[in-house]
Amino acid sequence: MTHRKKLIAGNWKMNKTSADAAALVRELTAAAGQRTDVEVVVCPPFTAMEGVSRLLDGSNVRLGAQNLHPEKNGAFTGEISADMLRALFVSHVILGHSERRTLFGEQDAFINQKVLAALKNQLRPIFCVGETLVERESGATLTVVQTQLEAGLAGVSREQAADVIVAYEPVWAIGTGKVATTEQAQEVHAFIRTLLTKLFSEPVAQKIRILYGGSMKPANAPELLAQPDIDGGLIGGASLEARSFLELVTAAAVK
Numbered sequence: 001m002t003h004r005k006k007l008i009a010g011n012w013k014m015n016k017t018s019a020d021a022a023a024l025v026r027e028l029t030a031a032a033g034q035r036t037d038v039e040v041v042v043c044p045p046f047t048a049m050e051g052v053s054r055l056l057d058g059s060n061v062r063l064g065a066q067n068l069h070p071e072k073n074g075a076f077t078g079e080i081s082a083d084m085l086r087a088l089f090v091s092h093v094i095l096g097h098s099e100r101r102t103l104f105g106e107q108d109a110f111i112n113q114k115v116l117a118a119l120k121n122q123l124r125p126i127f128c129v130g131e132t133l134v135e136r137e138s139g140a141t142l143t144v145v146q147t148q149l150e151a152g153l154a155g156v157s158r159e160q161a162a163d164v165i166v167a168y169e170p171v172w173a174i175g176t177g178k179v180a181t182t183e184q185a186q187e188v189h190a191f192i193r194t195l196l197t198k199l200f201s202e203p204v205a206q207k208i209r210i211l212y213g214g215s216m217k218p219a220n221a222p223e224l225l226a227q228p229d230i231d232g233g234l235i236g237g238a239s240l241e242a243r244s245f246l247e248l249v250t251a252a253a254v255k
């Protein structure tokens with residue numbers, strides 16, 4: 001079986017000034033900056049990215065963005081391009097987050113353009129999929145996840161696919177304190193891996209990390225991370241404090 005290094009990514013969302021971000025990242029790098037057993041990624045807001053990038057120099061913690069625009073440059077007020085992210089040594093980018101989908105109206109086709117732009121520019125997409133509570137309760141979870149996954153990854157080549165990271169984030173579990181049971185999460189993760197096998201190939205699907213996201217905390221992480229198809233976590237609330245985030249990194253390191 002392929003060994004997939006676990007990945008813990010912190011999505012700071014619209015939190016932390018540059019100074020707050022610097023303080024947090026100093027704590028993280030002091031404690032986990034030289035770890036090689038877990039991949040750690042932090043995704044600060046754009047305003048804090050340059051300072052965080054400087055502080056991450058020489059550490060193994062990677063820098064992620066929370067979004068990008070698929071065009072190279074131009075008249076797109078308020079947007080940020082892949083080139084701009086690359087210039088700050090960004091390596092990962094969260095795409096298709098449910099907050100972007102629901103609050104900012106992002107549709108599958110636009111998210112797909114972003115995924116393709118990220119891959120073309122050597123940025124690893126952390127590509128999010130997940131169902132709402134209504135969809136889960138109506139039995140549509142797997143159909144919704146399949147539609148989002150196939151649409152979001154359309155046109156991704158087999159060679160590019162190994163750089164994709166998928167995050168399964170049930171929308172009803174994000175920021176709510178409600179976590180999916182390990183069985184619910186593992187079922188969808190295994191389903192996603194089967195879809196990835198069909199889309200790309202078995203060896204490629206075995207390489208792709210599938211993160212769980214939705215109220216992951218130190219208390220529930222060990223059980224989730226022990227599931228065969230859960231390869232890490234995309235963390236919102238618990239990534240805003242060094243202590244809880246570092247506990248999640250430690251939980252991911254346990255074999």
Ligand code: PEP
Pocket residue numbers: 011169173174175176177213214215216234235236237238
């Ligand atoms: C997220 O927004 O990606 C997320 C998982 O948030 P939280 O951990 O706060 O539920």
